[in-house]
Amino acid sequence: MKKRIAVLTGGGDAPGLNAVIRAIVKTAIREYGYEVVGFRNGFRGVVERDMVLLTENDVAGILPRGGTILGTSNRDSPFKFPVGKDKYEDKSKQCIETILEYAEALISIGGDGSLMLSHKLFEMGLPVIGCPKTIDNDLKIGIAQTFGFESAYSFAAEALDRLHTTAESHHRIMCMEVMGRYAGWIALYAGIAGGADVILIPEIPFTYKKIIEKIEERKKMGKKFSLIIVAEGAKPKGGKLVVQKMVSASIDPVRLGGIGNVVASELEKMTGMETRATVLGHLQRGGSPTPYDRILSTMYGTAAMDLAAKKQYGYVVSLDSNCKIKPIPLAEAASGIRTVDVTGELVKTARKIGISFGD
């Protein structure tokens, strides 16, 4: 069989997916004489044998484009594949057979859910290499960032800048809810970059009393407005996560969302100040990747193909502190999520300049 590698994008999309696909295809063809077959819509494409041979022409011009030319899915697990209303079948063996029929290994570009599935398939005998994607930045890949994260928090920081001016004009409290699931990375980075007064993250449960103390402190300084960034997974001390809906066919069925509105309406009641909530939602996932995310995606894509050519399977590509590629075992990367270190440098920095975490 001709040397051929398979690739798929799984889970929620993130800016930079196309840049990774482009890097894999170019490196495969130019460096190693490989062909690349792309399965469409994550593992669904494997089950349905929906695939395309990717040439350099197919990936021309996609570097700055958001989304993924292959399509994706965050609900079609090969181990619990939907085959009718509330009916599922285990298609994992079939998936492995199909991938190996067309390629010698799979490069799985995904977040924690897709990497966990890929790891299970690896343990069943599928040669796999992982490529770390997610706007949430919550993968256990050492100190490296996932691609898509910088694009998401840059957008959120810009949104905070925009809220700043209108908040100041109207003397309002503005609560902006961002994504990130159970990790506060987007809120933390965007909050610092966008000059938030309060940052609420899942790792630090908050109290309204402490948030209001910050708002009052600002009022005493003549600042009659405040900016609060709320991670969707933030919750009050002793309180519960706010869940928007459940998606039963998904690997993680919980869809968070709504805490921004809850915080805004509580603060309005408690302070008497006019308060508004803004939910950034999927705007954070769309659009063009930042230049850094394009570079990171290109590095990850070429590194994944390097591993594939060396047949070094069972790893996720990552970077070390010197910006050198450092493969991390899939088992480690898929063993849970990386959350914000509450005693880490960034949280300390934020506290030193007076940002409140509501604690």
Ligand code: F6P
């Ligand atoms: O994991 C990426 C992410 O955007 C999370 O931040 C968010 O909670 C979730 O996906 C939203 O999922 P969906 O696209 O299914 O609404």
